[in-house]
Amino acid sequence: MTHDANSRIRLPQGTLDLLILRNLLAGPAHGHAIAKHIQRTSEDQVETGPLCPALHRVEAKGWIAASWDLSEKSKRAIFHRLTPLGRKRVGAERSKWYTFSRAMALILNPVDQEAQ
Numbered sequence: 290m291t292h293d294a295n296s297r298i299r300l301p302q303g304t305l306d307l308l309i310l311r312n313l314l315a316g317p318a319h320g321h322a323i324a325k326h327i328q329r330t331s332e333d334q335v336e337t338g339p340l341c342p343a344l345h346r347v348e349a350k351g352w353i354a355a356s357w358d359l360s361e362k363s364k365r366a367i368f369h370r371l372t373p374l375g376r377k378r379v380g381a382e383r384s385k386w387y388t389f390s391r392a393m394a395l396i397l398n399p400v401d402q403e404a405q
Contacts, residue, residue, distance in 0.1 A: 299336055300336070306382070310347065310371065313369060313370060320366075320367065
């Protein structure tokens with residue numbers, strides 16, 4: 290399903306970091322592949338924006354490492370991989386996100402259905 294740019298979800302600050310880390314659980318990837326995977330798995334609803342600053346940010350935090358390698362098309366590209374610290378961070382961030390999502394769902398869809 291394709292959505293126009295205006296209907297895509299703008300991510301809260303820090304969320305793109307988690308999406309990058311989660312994506313790299315499957316193994317090393319270059320930036321373009323990470324962006325495409327996020328778009329594909331979100332049914333093109335998530336706007337990744339400029340990915341490079343986010344990749345540099347999580348690398349500076351020690352959550353990922355980068356190195357040059359050849360892509361599937363035999364072109365040189367920077368591949369990113371999770372570090373052990375990044376793997377731990379995925380679990381911690383995922384837990385926080387699930388807690389936040391559950392709280393929002395409880396607020397937006399109260400069990401006792403308030404009068405409208």
